Amino acid sequence: MKTPIIIALVLTGFSTSMAQFGTANHDVTVQVATITVLQVSAGSVTLNIASSSAVAGQDIMSVSDQSTSLLWGTNSSSQKITINSSLVAPTFTLKALALNPTQGLSAAEATLNSTPVDFLLNIGRSLGSCSIQYTGMALASQGTGTDSHTITFTIQTQ
Amino acid sequence: MIMKNRIAVPVMKVLQLLFLLSVTAELALGQITVNGGNISLAVTTAIAGSEPNAVINVVAEVRYQRQTVVTKITVATICPGQRFNLNVSATSVGGGTAAPQVSLVNGMLATDFLTGVPLRPPGGFFTASLQYVASSTFAQGNSAELGNDVHTVTYTLVAQ
Numbered sequence: 001m002k003t004p005i006i007i008a009l010v011l012t013g014f015s016t017s018m019a020q021f022g023t024a025n026h027d028v029t030v031q032v033a034t035i036t037v038l039q040v041s042a043g044s045v046t047l048n049i050a051s052s053s054a055v056a057g058q059d060i061m062s063v064s065d066q067s068t069s070l071l072w073g074t075n076s077s078s079q080k081i082t083i084n085s086s087l088v089a090p091t092f093t094l095k096a097l098a099l100n101p102t103q104g105l106s107a108a109e110a111t112l113n114s115t116p117v118d119f120l121l122n123i124g125r126s127l128g129s130c131s132i133q134y135t136g137m138a139l140a141s142q143g144t145g146t147d148s149h150t151i152t153f154t155i156q157t158q
Numbered sequence: 159m160i161m162k163n164r165i166a167v168p169v170m171k172v173l174q175l176l177f178l179l180s181v182t183a184e185l186a187l188g189q190i191t192v193n194g195g196n197i198s199l200a201v202t203t204a205i206a207g208s209e210p211n212a213v214i215n216v217v218a219e220v221r222y223q224r225q226t227v228v229t230k231i232t233v234a235t236i237c238p239g240q241r242f243n244l245n246v247s248a249t250s251v252g253g254g255t256a257a258p259q260v261s262l263v264n265g266m267l268a269t270d271f272l273t274g275v276p277l278r279p280p281g282g283f284f285t286a287s288l289q290y291v292a293s294s295t296f297a298q299g300n301s302a303e304l305g306n307d308v309h310t311v312t313y314t315l316v317a318q
Contacts, residue, residue: 021225022189025312027196030242030292034300039206071206075300127296
């Protein structure tokens with residue numbers, strides 16, 4: 001009575017060995033470095049506060065530009081972007097604001113000097129872009145002149 | 159009843175011997191090996207506006223033998239907690255046809271890697287290069303925070 005059972009088991013063994021001829025394996029490790037990239041669109045921005053910017057009866061004159069944009073990528077969590085100018089104490093006021101960010105939140109419009117201030121918040125682990133709005137402001141009482149800024153954007157831990 | 163037992167014992171021994179022979183034959187014929195050892199791929203760069211650059215590795219190869227039937231090679235992986243992307247395809251195929259690139263996902267079913275391996279005779283081995291492509295998105299994070307992915311990739315030679 002035991003023989004049929006044994007035959008069935010043996011046949012199962014034959015069936016398996018017929019279908020598979022062998023296996024081989026190895027380990028493959030994937031490592032991803034901490035990657036951060038930032039790029040400002042090409043070209044310089046000139047804000048020219050001219051007589052056309054003046055309104056009779058108002059001391060303050062301003063002009064804005066939205067022609068440049070910022071691209072970034074970071075695979076670290078809890079990141080933000082800050083902005084600062086190369087000028088410690090500019091003669092005239094220059095402000096910056098992130099417009100329409102694809103990731104994260106715009107910080108409040110910031111007045112620029114050499115101290116970094118928040119530009120975009122909560123961008124961690126993202127690929128994104130935004131437009132940059134610069135606003136130059138001058139008082140009539142400040143007279144004439146030129147401020148030449150080099151603007152620096154930095155991705156850092158929030 | 160006694161007669162049945164006297165017959166059953168030799169039959170059982172013969173069948174056991176046949177089973178052992180079949181296992182031995184399988185070991186002798188079950189020739190598929192991965193040459194090149196364990197490998198590592200590191201994603202380290204990106205261009206602004208794009209996801210990180212993928213990395214390609216073609217150091218390893220699979221070596222496989224013709225069988226008495228047409229065979230194919232399947233691939234599967236085990237990678238607990240997988241976070242990043244890993245694909246594999248066969249290049250420089252000595253015998254058979256490379257299947258489309260396979261996305262290696264933890265716990266996947268065995269998927270065709272190379273098909274139509276010709277039967278023998280003649281005997282002999284073929285080789286095919288293993289082209290691994292590792293990639294990740296910024297949203298997938300990095301190894302410093304999340305750890306590496308370690309795949310145990312298994313290639314199996316089976317009848318087609």
